[in-house]
Amino acid sequence: MSLDARTIKILQKLIVSNSYIEAAEIQKEFSISKRTFQYDIEKIDSELKIAGFSGIIKIRSKGFFLLGREKKKINEWLNSFVENTKVFTAMERKIRIFIYLTATPIRVVTEDLIEWNEVSRNTVLQDIKQLKEVLKEFDLEIGFNSKEGKIVLGNEKNIRLFFVFYCLNNEEIIENGDILKLIKNRVSINKDSLFSDISFVKGALFNIEKELQLKYTDEIFERLILIVSFFVERIKQGNYVNNEICEVEDVVEAADRLYQRFMEINSFIYDKAEINFLAKILLGANQIISSSKTEEKFVKCSKQIISDFERLACITFDQQEQLQNDLLLHLMPAYYRIKYQIEVINPSYQEIKKDYNDVFEITANALQAFKKLLDLKIPDSEIAYFSILFGGYLTQKKSILVTKKKVLIICSKGIGTSRMIEQQLRQLFPKQIELLEPMSYREYEENKVEADFIVSTLPLMSSDIPVFIVSPILNDQQKKGLIQRIAPHMLRAESDTSLLTTILETVAQFSIIEDREQLKEKLKLILFQTPIDNQAQTTPSIAELLPETRIQFKDSETNWKTAIETASDPLLKEGFISENYQKAMIKNVEKYGPYIIITPGMALPHAEPEDGAFKLGMSLLILKNSVAFSNKEKDKVKILIVLSSIDKYTHLNSLRQLTELVMKKEFLKKVIGMNSRREVFDLLKE
Known part of the structure; x- marks a missing residue:
């Protein structure tokens, strides 16, 4: 096979795609010319046909795709090729060395590592030297004895934590399953003996989820399987942790039952410290569902x-x-x-x-x-x-949508990452989509899905619904690509459909349309895509929101209510807020107490955008004599900064800067001691 790194990635893209892929999309993504793209496609097509597949199908004006019934076999064929031709990176070689020295019962010497990693003696010695340096951070070292060969010496707990830190939490190990492929690839050890109890461990962890009435995230569940399997391999060799204590009884009991299941298939000694250590690992694992108290x-x-x-x-x-x-x-x-x-x-x-x-x-x-x-x-x-x-x-907002497309997010990393993807999709398609409750990959496999399309962090090989693969945080290029791929699947309202029909009919009056459907899809992309809103670049600074003209000095105020009114008057006069907004700020304090005091001596009055905030801005009042928001000393204030915010996000940059300023020593003292707007403004700009 003559596929190189780029053609392998192009083929992988074709495998996971649920629709046609246009030539321009691949050319842009891989920064290649039209001629190079054509050469790559011909090369991939030739290799697929030699392997007995139908090759790449091209449909004029639509793009390229693979036959759905062949994708699974093509993927297996490609994975086999990648594994057999892979050149291990320096990091991968060191991970392999560590696992061979700690999780296998066989004697390992330098000659074995030369053969398995397919490098020279000097390279192996250099890899071991670099690995030793990292092991030192965990008080571990590599030793040698004639019976066992090379071994890792040190505290057993540190050896296990090193496996998690160095092998699993590694940027080169993208998926947890990659670690198994890595250590089983081109090694003369019996592959079935490497992490041999992994299937049993997986079943036992399923039972743990049921017993504890929870469900781990996909990513964490796969990671737990590897972590526990590594622990099992260490215990098989007689390596136990010491002096571990865990006080969460129900999890310790579940860990005890899990450990005893391992004792049924291995000659383990019943060890309370091991059970407690296992319980700690379970306690630290992220969940997506929990019914426990x-x-x-x-x-x-x-x-x-x-x-x-x-x-x-x-x-x-x-x-x-x-x-x-x-x-x-x-x-x-x-x-x-x-x-x-x-x-x-x-x-x-x-x-x-x-x-x-x-x-x-x-x-x-x-x-x-x-x-x-x-x-x-x-x-x-x-x-x-x-x-x-x-x-x-x-940015979750309540909105009434005329036409909605149901979108399901499938995420292996947990609820927090799912919410972040939700937020980005709402930015890109604020009026067109209805987001269903996110699912894990395991939940997706277990349930019937009713959605118009799926946005996933993992490829889905068996979906009949259009699937769009994304990373948890999208950059501008990825956002544009996602808009281009999703836009043809949706129209925002009946008016959109009417507009599109009118344009098509008008074009037909003055020209011959060879492919009406293709023109329709292109027009959708042009007319209805959403401009990218890069929040990080559009959130203004505190100096932009609080000009000199909205900074006031005053000796005193009658009470905290008049102080809020005085502090917000510049915003009212300039049309940033309404009188109702002023009243809402006062009502909030009456209802919730002096929650607006963010630090002793300083308050940040504000209300909801719908209370009458028209534009984003701030105003500042500095008092010579403090005003009391309650009868407590800590609720006396000399500085009031009023915020008019039109949404939940745009003002955050200025608030972050304000928080950083307030945390600096002497900031409040400096402001109170100033006599001119310019002095205050210059301090805020720092």
Whole structure:
């Protein structure tokens, strides 16, 4: 076979596509010319026909596709080719070395690694040297004895955590199943002996879900299978963890039953520390469904987090109950992951931090109640998971749609990522779609689906419904591609249909239409696609929202109500808000108390957009003498910043900047001591 990396990717794209793929789409995605594309298609077609398949089908004016009945076999044929011709990367070689030294009972020496990884002695020695450096971070080392050959030495718990950290949480291991393919590829060890109990482990974990009345996310379930299988291989060799304690009784009991199932097929010693360690792993696993009783401390914490996020972001979530349920599904596993130091890397967290920085920073500040509950620092990777969840809820709006297409999201990564995909789809298709409740891949396989099309993070080989594969966070190019692929499947309203028909009839009066359906699809794409709204680029800064003209100084106010009115007067006079908005801000404080005080000495009055916010803006009032919002000392305020927000997202960048300023020492003291608008404005610009 003569397929190279690019033609393999093109063929994979054809395999997972549920419709025609246009030449222009592939040329753009792979940055190749029309001639190169034609050459690649001919090469793929030739190889498929040599292998006994029908090849690539081309339909004029539509594009290219593979016969649906052949796709599964083509995929198997391609996977076999990829495995047999694969050249292992340096990272893959080191992962293979670690697993061969820790999860196999055979004696491994340098010569074996040379043969299995198909590299020179010098390369193997270099790989081992680099692996040793990483192992040092876990207080582990590679040793040698004549009986066992090369072995990994150190604390057993650290060996297992290294497997999770280095082998599974690795950017080169895209899917959990890839790790099995990697270690079983071109090795002289009996392949059935590598993670030999994996099918048994999978069945046992299904039972755990039933016993604990929960369902793990697809990604976590597959990961648990590998983690537990690795533990089993270690215990088979007589390696047990020590001094592990877990206080969550129902999970410990489930872990005990799981461990005893392993004892039935292996000669394990009953070990309480192993059971407790297994329970900790189960506790830290993300879920999509949980019917078990939730501890009050988590319920209380989740309510506080939502309240703090609303206060810091100056918004009110519409679906409070659903948000709290989704938050709890992540909060509890995150608590145990951090508490027991079982690191779970979110591969896309740097991307989230960059593209959704406003949400990330506000989320980090809103998690103070969680930090207090843990009494530990919350890693950025965990904050990113919470950010995904809140980001997904920020743009959920109630709307009446004339024509809706039912869209199902299938996501292997959990509810937070599903909500983030929902949010992006709502941005791209604000009036055209009805989003069904997201499903995991396992739920999709178990249930009948009634949707017009599916948006999935994984390829679906057996769907009769159009499927569009996406990454959790879409860049501009991916958004454009998704719009181009989905737009032909929908019209927004009856008026859209009427407009399209009118244009087609007009064109027909003055020309001959060779392919009416093809012209119709192209017109849909041009007329009805939604412009991309890049939130990260359009959210204004605090300096843009709060000009000098809306900064006021005053000695004192009669009470907090008049203070809010005075502070918001510049916005009222310039047409940013209505009088009703002023009244709503006061009513909110009367109803909920002084929740608008974001830090001692400073308040952030605001109301809902529908209360009379016409434009996005801020105004500032600085008082020489404080005004009291209650009889408590902490509720005395000298600075009021009024926010007029037209939605739940656009103002977040300015609020993030404001939060950063407030957190700096001496900020409030500096502002109160200033005498001119220019001084204050310059400070806000910093």
